[in-house]
Amino acid sequence: MKIQLTINSKNKTFDIQPDEKLLETLRNNNYKSVKFGCGEGTCGTCTVLINGKPRLSCITFTAQMTGKEITTLEGIGTIENLHKLQKSFLAEGAVQCGYCTPGMILSAKALLDKNKSPTEEEIKKALDGNKCRCTGYGSIIKAIQKLQDH
Amino acid sequence: MKIVSKSKIKVDGPGLVTGKQKFVDDFDMPGMLVGKILASPHAHAIIKKIDISKAEKLPGVHAVLYHKNVPRVAHTTAGQGFPEPSPYDTFMFDKKVRYVGDRVAAVAAESEEIAKKALSLIEVEYKILPAILSAKDSLKKNAPVIHDEPEAIMPIPVPYDPKRNIAASTDVQVGDIDKGFAKAALIVEREFKAHYATHCPMEPHITLTYPDENGRLVIITSTQVPFHVRRIVAQTLKLPIKKIRVIKPRIGGGFGGKQEILLEDVCSALTLKSSRPVKIRYTREEEFAKSRTRHEQYVNLKIGATKNGKLTSIYMDVLSNTGAYGSHALTVACNCGSKTLPLYPCDNVRFRATTVYTNLPVGGAYRGYGATQAAFALECLMDEIAYKLKIDPVELRRKNHIKSGGSSPIFEKLGEGKAGVKQTIGSCGLAECITKGARAIGWKKKQLEGRCPQCPNSKINTLKRGFGMCTLMQGSSIPEIDMAAATIKMNEDGSFNLLVGATDLGTGSDTILAQIAAEVLGCDESDMIVLSSDTDITPFDVGAYASSTTYLSGAAVKKTAEKIRDQIIKVAAEVCGGNPKKAIVENKTVKFPDGKNVSFYDIAIHTLYLKDQFQIAATESNISHKSPPPFAAHYVEVEVDTETGEVKLLKYVAAVDCGTEINPKLARGQTEGAVVNGIGYALMEEYIFNEKGKLLTDNFFTYKIPSTRDLPEMKIIHVKSYEDSGPFGAKSVSEISINGALPAISNAIFNATGARLTEGPFTAERVLKAIRRLE
Numbered sequence: 001m002k003i004q005l006t007i008n009s010k011n012k013t014f015d016i017q018p019d020e021k022l023l024e025t026l027r028n029n030n031y032k033s034v035k036f037g038c039g040e041g042t043c044g045t046c047t048v049l050i051n052g053k054p055r056l057s058c059i060t061f062t063a064q065m066t067g068k069e070i071t072t073l074e075g076i077g078t079i080e081n082l083h084k085l086q087k088s089f090l091a092e093g094a095v096q097c098g099y100c101t102p103g104m105i106l107s108a109k110a111l112l113d114k115n116k117s118p119t120e121e122e123i124k125k126a127l128d129g130n131k132c133r134c135t136g137y138g139s140i141i142k143a144i145q146k147l148q149d150h
Numbered sequence: 151m152k153i154v155s156k157s158k159i160k161v162d163g164p165g166l167v168t169g170k171q172k173f174v175d176d177f178d179m180p181g182m183l184v185g186k187i188l189a190s191p192h193a194h195a196i197i198k199k200i201d202i203s204k205a206e207k208l209p210g211v212h213a214v215l216y217h218k219n220v221p222r223v224a225h226t227t228a229g230q231g232f233p234e235p236s237p238y239d240t241f242m243f244d245k246k247v248r249y250v251g252d253r254v255a256a257v258a259a260e261s262e263e264i265a266k267k268a269l270s271l272i273e274v275e276y277k278i279l280p281a282i283l284s285a286k287d288s289l290k291k292n293a294p295v296i297h298d299e300p301e302a303i304m305p306i307p308v309p310y311d312p313k314r315n316i317a318a319s320t321d322v323q324v325g326d327i328d329k330g331f332a333k334a335a336l337i338v339e340r341e342f343k344a345h346y347a348t349h350c351p352m353e354p355h356i357t358l359t360y361p362d363e364n365g366r367l368v369i370i371t372s373t374q375v376p377f378h379v380r381r382i383v384a385q386t387l388k389l390p391i392k393k394i395r396v397i398k399p400r401i402g403g404g405f406g407g408k409q410e411i412l413l414e415d416v417c418s419a420l421t422l423k424s425s426r427p428v429k430i431r432y433t434r435e436e437e438f439a440k441s442r443t444r445h446e447q448y449v450n451l452k453i454g455a456t457k458n459g460k461l462t463s464i465y466m467d468v469l470s471n472t473g474a475y476g477s478h479a480l481t482v483a484c485n486c487g488s489k490t491l492p493l494y495p496c497d498n499v500r501f502r503a504t505t506v507y508t509n510l511p512v513g514g515a516y517r518g519y520g521a522t523q524a525a526f527a528l529e530c531l532m533d534e535i536a537y538k539l540k541i542d543p544v545e546l547r548r549k550n551h552i553k554s555g556g557s558s559p560i561f562e563k564l565g566e567g568k569a570g571v572k573q574t575i576g577s578c579g580l581a582e583c584i585t586k587g588a589r590a591i592g593w594k595k596k597q598l599e600g601r602c603p604q605c606p607n608s609k610i611n612t613l614k615r616g617f618g619m620c621t622l623m624q625g626s627s628i629p630e631i632d633m634a635a636a637t638i639k640m641n642e643d644g645s646f647n648l649l650v651g652a653t654d655l656g657t658g659s660d661t662i663l664a665q666i667a668a669e670v671l672g673c674d675e676s677d678m679i680v681l682s683s684d685t686d687i688t689p690f691d692v693g694a695y696a697s698s699t700t701y702l703s704g705a706a707v708k709k710t711a712e713k714i715r716d717q718i719i720k721v722a723a724e725v726c727g728g729n730p731k732k733a734i735v736e737n738k739t740v741k742f743p744d745g746k747n748v749s750f751y752d753i754a755i756h757t758l759y760l761k762d763q764f765q766i767a768a769t770e771s772n773i774s775h776k777s778p779p780p781f782a783a784h785y786v787e788v789e790v791d792t793e794t795g796e797v798k799l800l801k802y803v804a805a806v807d808c809g810t811e812i813n814p815k816l817a818r819g820q821t822e823g824a825v826v827n828g829i830g831y832a833l834m835e836e837y838i839f840n841e842k843g844k845l846l847t848d849n850f851f852t853y854k855i856p857s858t859r860d861l862p863e864m865k866i867i868h869v870k871s872y873e874d875s876g877p878f879g880a881k882s883v884s885e886i887s888i889n890g891a892l893p894a895i896s897n898a899i900f901n902a903t904g905a906r907l908t909e910g911p912f913t914a915e916r917v918l919k920a921i922r923r924l925e
């Protein structure tokens with residue numbers, strides 16, 4: 001079946017299987033920043049933004065995405081022009097293996113988009129679904145706190 | 151220092167934060183097939199019959215492998231140096247299965263659906279054998295023999311007795327423990343059980359193999375040990391090493407779990423059979439049941455002490471469960487002793503370890519590597535001694551711990567499959583770790599006396615607050631065994647390629663190695679183009695394990711950079727007539743005392759185009775003669791609800807001496823990550839099996855790892871020291887801090903409630919049971 005949606009502000013049409021998951025669709029179409037960690041909605045590495053809200057693409061059917069706006073990490077910054085979250089993650093050492101990073105940054109972006117000065121508790125809550133086995137989270141939380149508007 | 155000891159951003163960082171860096175799963179190839187593995191549903195069984203014909207006939211299936219159509223080569227999956235100190239007891243496929251999840255067959259098909267369908271079409275008839283589902287049953291008289299195949303051997307001369315289910319054993323003694331116990335005013339003795347756990351890298355194991363244009367086999371794989379992968383795949387498939395190329399791209403975490411040849415052999419065999427690229431990616435469920443685990447261990451420990459708290463005798467006896475195969479069976483057990491006992495020098499010490507086979511998931515290398523398990527016992531028993539002698543646990547450590555200039559006979563007695571290496575402690579910042587950590591947590595002597603003080607912040611008197619601490623050591627590389635090498639060459643613009651076999655698996659080693667080279671060469675780390683681990687291109691390195699990369703590979707890089715610096719200075723002196731003996735390199739320029747300078751750019755152009763051309767390049771190797779321990783003191787504060795057993799971890803302080811931090815933020819990240827991993831192990835992570843040996847906790851719902859919600863207030867303190875034998879004074883940092891949570895939290899629970907937790911994880915149920923036992 002064919003489906004039309006917006007990815008990183010570009011209109012796209014994909015030919016998909018009815019039971020295809022968004023994670024597969026995105027990876028098959030070269031949005032490789034979206035990572036497979038569990039495929040069962042438990043780790044957050046596959047997080048993307050759907051209409052600005054963090055969602056797990058591994059348990060989302062692509063068929064339900066008609067007309068939706070999807071943001072992946074590719075859509076928020078480039079090596080030449082990093083998003084402030086990307087800069088902050090680098091500066092704080094919040095990236096070790098980097099496998100959780102795309103999902104983390106997108107969850108953080110969704111938080112900061114609606115709340116410019118989140119408390120530590122709010123940050124922890126927003127990232128609760130994004131697992132990281134490398135950093136212990138402290139540097140990630142700090143990277144987000146550094147961006148708060150005071 | 152200009153580059154070293156600075157928190158430079160990771161050289162691969164910009165690519166990682168933009169999602170551009172490639173992990174194995176990000177490589178696709180035309181005609182690529184999906185590989186899937188059929189797992190045994192039984193813990194112990196003989197495959198009586200297996201019929202693959204239906205699977206083979208399924209359209210879209212290109213290869214089906216099982217024990218009858220692959221070479222039968224006994225090998226170990228442990229990615230260790232050669233000859234490996236692990237038994238050759240594994241086959242690509244065997245007619246016997248030894249745990250639930252063991253390999254039965256594998257297919258390569260055009261899609262995941264077809265591959266799954268093909269697996270379901272393989273007909274297998276099993277003869278079920280009695281299974282051993284507990285380490286303590288392995289040694290019983292009539293226990294079934296798990297490895298009765300004649301091929302099972304140990305490639306090095308150490309005890310191996312598979313007929314009795316013994317995968318490894320060791321017994322070393324210093325002094326006379328009986329005499330030591332006779333002198334003791336207090337003897338404490340307990341059995342501790344360190345439970346199963348697994349690494350949970352966010353990227354599950356994954357391998358892509360394909361035939362290249364010249365008919366060679368290329369393996370792109372998520373590994374910590376690319377060179378060992380090449381060697382072991384060659385062994386299992388009976389291919390010459392020269393026919394194989396192993397490429398390590400970005401790796402999504404390893405923690406020891408990827409020091410293992412887990413998918414590479416079967417994926418390669420599928421490619422050889424189908425002549426097509428094949429990718430195998432473990433599901434998360436497979437990652438839990440079929441990758442590797444922390445060896446479950448029973449640690450029996452007996453310590454004698456004088457009434458002043460001086461240790462007179464230590465007897466540690468370890469029963470280690472390696473599961474169905476003996477990966478790292480000997481070395482993890484040996485490290486129980488060698489990475490804990492030297493911490494408290496004592497005249498009389500005996501260390502015994504027996505590693506047994508069971509029909510359970512397979513042990514392997516996991517951050518901490520035996521030290522985690524043994525430190526649990528040692529540090530809890532030290533705490534018990536302190537309480538019983540009414541000495542502050544902190545003071546007891548101070549009295550006994552090893553210091554700079556000190557040594558322990560254990561270093562020499564206990565190695566990895568052979569005698570160890572004598573060593574004297576160089577840098578030791580442990581005393582400072584103890585002091586600074588105590589200050590940060592607010593350790594007071596009164597924690598000793600008033601057990602079960604009512605929680606100060608709560609009106610509910612079932613909430614008890616407690617403090618606990620422990621001290622720790624680890625090592626840096628395996629002395630007289632490990633080897634690393636680096637190559638540097640200069641480019642036309644004065645930049646350099648740094649080629650290392652060292653394996654960055656997310657730790658940031660590419661970055662710190664670039665910093666080390668840049669410091670020597672007077673340039674920026676961004677002038678170093680790092681390539682880590684492609685067996686066709688980079689020089690040899692044993693890989694990322696044994697806390698070795700900074701210390702061992704870092705020193706190889708430093709030596710290589712020094713050679714390059716000499717070459718550069720020599721050319722510069724020729725170009726401008728300066729005195730090479732007095733020259734320095736700075737800002738990508740060679741500077742002579744008389745004011746003459748030659749830029750790296752001019753040197754590069756000169757050597758490549760102008761006169762007596764040659765390539766400025768060097769390769770240097772490094773072996774380690776010692777394994778300097780990093781040290782740490784960890785402190786925790788907990789709140790225990792004595793009515794429910796629930797433990798709340800309030801605060802965690804980790805003070806660590808890792809020598810010079812080459813990159814302070816990355817070093818801190820290693821400590822923080824290891825601490826949180828340790829907290830997960832102590833409080834939440836657990837393997838639960840059913841009565842048939844099937845793992846029930848095989849997803850993140852049931853096997854919980856820490857998320858942001860589970861974090862205590864954390865404080866990481868890095869204490870400065872300088873290790874003369876390490877590059878710019880560095881020693882290791884990656885493993886040590888995973889070892890603290892289990893003993894420190896157990897000690898804090900005791901401080902709060904009077905109950906000693908000797909088995910993790912400290913779930914409400916377990917804690918409540920321990921408290922009830924007191925009543």
Ligand code: FES
Nearest residue numbers: 037038039044058
């Ligand atoms: S891959 Fe989607 S939550 Fe893990």
Ligand code: FES
Nearest residue numbers: 097100132133134
């Ligand atoms: S950085 Fe490796 S999982 Fe988060």
